[in-house]
Amino acid sequence: MARRILTPLGSVFMLSLGLAAGGHLDALRLTSQATAVPAARSQETLPDGAEALVSGGQHISRVAAQAMPSAVHILAVRTENGRKVEETGSGVLMRSAQAKGLFVVTNNHVVRGAELADINIDSATGERVNPLRVHRDAESDIAVLQIPDNGQPSGNWGDSSTVDIGHFVLAVGSPFGLSQSVTMGIVSAKGRRDLSLTEDRTVINQDFIQTDAAINPGNSGGPLIDMRGNVVGINTAIASNSGGNEGIGFSIPSNLARRVFEQLASYGRVRRAYLGVELDSSFDDAAAQRLGMPRARGARITRVYANQNRSTPASLAGLRPDDVIMTFNGVDVADENHLINLVSLADIGSSVRIEVFRGRQQQLVSVKLTDREDYRTAQDADGSFMTR
Numbered sequence: 001m002a003r004r005i006l007t008p009l010g011s012v013f014m015l016s017l018g019l020a021a022g023g024h025l026d027a028l029r030l031t032s033q034a035t036a037v038p039a040a041r042s043q044e045t046l047p048d049g050a051e052a053l054v055s056g057g058q059h060i061s062r063v064a065a066q067a068m069p070s071a072v073h074i075l076a077v078r079t080e081n082g083r084k085v086e087e088t089g090s091g092v093l094m095r096s097a098q099a100k101g102l103f104v105v106t107n108n109h110v111v112r113g114a115e116l117a118d119i120n121i122d123s124a125t126g127e128r129v130n131p132l133r134v135h136r137d138a139e140s141d142i143a144v145l146q147i148p149d150n151g152q153p154s155g156n157w158g159d160s161s162t163v164d165i166g167h168f169v170l171a172v173g174s175p176f177g178l179s180q181s182v183t184m185g186i187v188s189a190k191g192r193r194d195l196s197l198t199e200d201r202t203v204i205n206q207d208f209i210q211t212d213a214a215i216n217p218g219n220s221g222g223p224l225i226d227m228r229g230n231v232v233g234i235n236t237a238i239a240s241n242s243g244g245n246e247g248i249g250f251s252i253p254s255n256l257a258r259r260v261f262e263q264l265a266s267y268g269r270v271r272r273a274y275l276g277v278e279l280d281s282s283f284d285d286a287a288a289q290r291l292g293m294p295r296a297r298g299a300r301i302t303r304v305y306a307n308q309n310r311s312t313p314a315s316l317a318g319l320r321p322d323d324v325i326m327t328f329n330g331v332d333v334a335d336e337n338h339l340i341n342l343v344s345l346a347d348i349g350s351s352v353r354i355e356v357f358r359g360r361q362q363q364l365v366s367v368k369l370t371d372r373e374d375y376r377t378a379q380d381a382d383g384s385f386m387t388r
Helices: 048-070 254-267 285-290 313-317 336-344
Strands: 004-006 014-017 071-080 083-095 102-107 114-122 133-137 142-147 168-173 181-192 208-211 223-225 231-240 249-253 277-279 299-304 324-328 351-358 361-368
Touching: 048 071, 048 083, 048 168, 048 181, 048 223, 071 102, 071 168, 083 168, 083 231, 102 231, 102 254, 114 133, 114 142, 133 254, 142 254, 168 231, 181 249, 208 231, 231 254, 249 254, 277 336, 299 313, 299 336, 313 361, 324 336
Parallel strands: none
Antiparallel strands: 004 014, 014 231, 071 083, 071 114, 083 102, 102 142, 133 142, 168 181, 168 223, 181 208, 208 249, 223 231, 231 249, 277 299, 299 324, 324 351, 351 361
16 A cells, blocks of 8 residues: 655655555566577677676676665554554664664654564565564654664665765665565655655655665665665655656665664664754745845744743844855755754754854854754644754
């Protein structure tokens, strides 16, 4: 039962999470006309271009062989409206630099609502285990499942900031329940944000890698692999009219996934930094021009929060409504969703330099970020301040 949601890509696309309950292929047809190549011909010298293709294919085969042992298949059963719902997905075995044990990194939506005994994890060797514990982070759609550590091979994190458009990548997972499947494509785009992944828009931390590697229902939670065999993303969603692959898939970049993973493995929750502002989600060129900017860029502040018991970082720094945050710690801010990501994943207690556009001028402001949990109140529990 793949989920489809409208995305900003336009009404022609529906966003379908790469997960299917009882997903299957209608038919698998194999040609009966394939014939073996005589051994003598396989030793013939190939043209230079063909040799390069063969060499490239051999490298991809080695990378796939390196990545597949750490990929797992997940079957989770939850109760929904009084009935049992089976959902399938993928995951990747990882070890933490801070916490002992072996963990499966997957998407939160793969295991949401399922009890430990109802989450089955199948390894590449066919062994099935249930998780010892599960830590979830709905805001990034990451879940971390601890399993018994018997020396199983685990994946290695790569640096997603070094992955550029056009780089080759492999998607490993269980599309339609077909575990240990590998597909190949390129990075099509980076920094995809503001996708409507859930009706309640709980997935706040969005900075997706877009890829045309075939991602289908059942691939959710599986790793996106670079040509060095490192995990550079966690496959999460597809844009599709049919519910199947149409060449537009989305992966959580490894630098975001890794930070969330380490926090969940170490603390059981993600400790996020807090600025204390409300942002304009519809900031456009017309609004920017009224403020004296030629076009909309950055994130416009509409409200600075003030807590009755203590000042927020934004109020202490003197930030004001109609300030437009242009850079955050030296990083150009694209829009409000980009700023949300930068703030919530910054180091708690760190001092950051923010460049704001105010009164037709640009100013530098220093802000010391704090733990947003310190500002959680009953009235704020469902408010937008929680992400900023």
